[in-house]
Amino acid sequence: MTTGTPRHVRRTATGPTAGLADGYAQANLIAVPQDWAYEVLLFAQRNPKPCPVLNVTDPGSPRTALAPDADLRRDLPRYRVWRDGELTAEPTDATAHWRDDLVAFLIGCSFTFESALARAGVPLRHVDQGRNVPMYVTDRECRPAGRLHGPMVVSMRYVPADLVEQAREITARMPAVHGAPVHVGDPSALGVKDLDQPDFGDATTPHDGDVPMFWACGVTPQAAVMASAPPFAITHAPGHMFVTDIRDDTYRV
């Protein structure tokens, strides 16, 4: 794996962060105006598989306890800016878009358990192939919270059949970064029609004998933004995560 310190990655990464800052937790970002913060937090409480909350900022603050020297407005490789549920910009620095009433939620990311998978000998096809992890919108509706609703998004990793059980066990022990897979095997069980056409990220190529494993994904709040159209939100761009200073094994139970 290419690696680097979290601080170095935060300052230099320009693409997806899978495989970077080996051994450190990564996080999804969604920042919303304060009058939507309760609904985001409740949505997360009601949907803990896709939305395990690691940290919540004070209104307007770009600081997080997950990396005290970081600035959430500029230390992710790429952002998405949403107005009324529409994607309006994808900047590499969100400082010009940030508002004093924004509350930012940092949500566990499955990239966090990839070091543990790699150590156990589970190949990471997207990392090996130099691609972003593929993500899919499922037909499973999340439990709504006030004005916020939408479908669950999943990330998919092809895993050799004889390593599926091990991958399940390793990830089950890390519920704060999505935990056990929500499904293994048939994509149609999640309403996913074509694995080669992900809704976010890049398609990856399976090896013979690979089985698709699906984990709940922290892009789910972005699907909720699209479905629910809050007036404003800033998120990370899928796969372009916030790299924290927290060791990944902190989230192992």
Place this chain on the structure above:
Amino acid sequence: MTTGTPRHVRRTATGPTAGLADGYAQANLIAVPQDWAYEVLLFAQRNPKPCPVLNVTDPGSPRTALAPDADLRRDLPRYRVWRDGELTAEPTDATAHWRDDLVAFLIGCSFTFESALARAGVPLRHVDQGRNVPMYVTDRECRPAGRLHGPMVVSMRYVPADLVEQAREITARMPAVHGAPVHVGDPSALGVKDLDQPDFGDATTPHDGDVPMFWACGVTPQAAVMASAPPFAITHAPGHMFVTDIRDDTYRV
């Protein structure tokens, strides 16, 4: 143990609920006006040991998915009504005090793991002695959330020394109902001066060789109400819990 169906207990219990509805989860209650709901939910997110959220109601609704036929306004044995942080009433029915803007939070209760402890042969001194579990305000401050702050409250159980490790392991597997103890042994490590003078509930009598074990407690939000003085809140009376329809082993991981 005295037992009974959850519905029967909800309709008939008049005292503490430890030992009742064997095999079903019990929950702490705190209901606050809607403009305090975000801070309660954030306080819980930041303090998951004392405040593991099981369910949040819609504003004004006395209904919860934890027991669809229950009415949160009258199905607990005893309530506490708080104004500006002061206890103003302790009714057995809170219907007359309920407001349309209240959001109710149901928080995991350690009574939920008592069936598992009993099955493993761990004696429950408070149940055997016909008393409420003793609870203590500690010197550990919770992480604040906006206007909400206060110390952690713990429940205490005397456990025979040779069963302490087993009790720790059993409860560690149930994080949604407070999980592993926060301390075992010396009360002064938590700033607790006298185990015979609990801040809530009743003192219990140890047997020779018993060790005090302390678990984070869902009365913590009441300590936060006292410290932070929101204009209004309704909680359960300590030990007088909401008995849910959810099997306790649902919360075992």
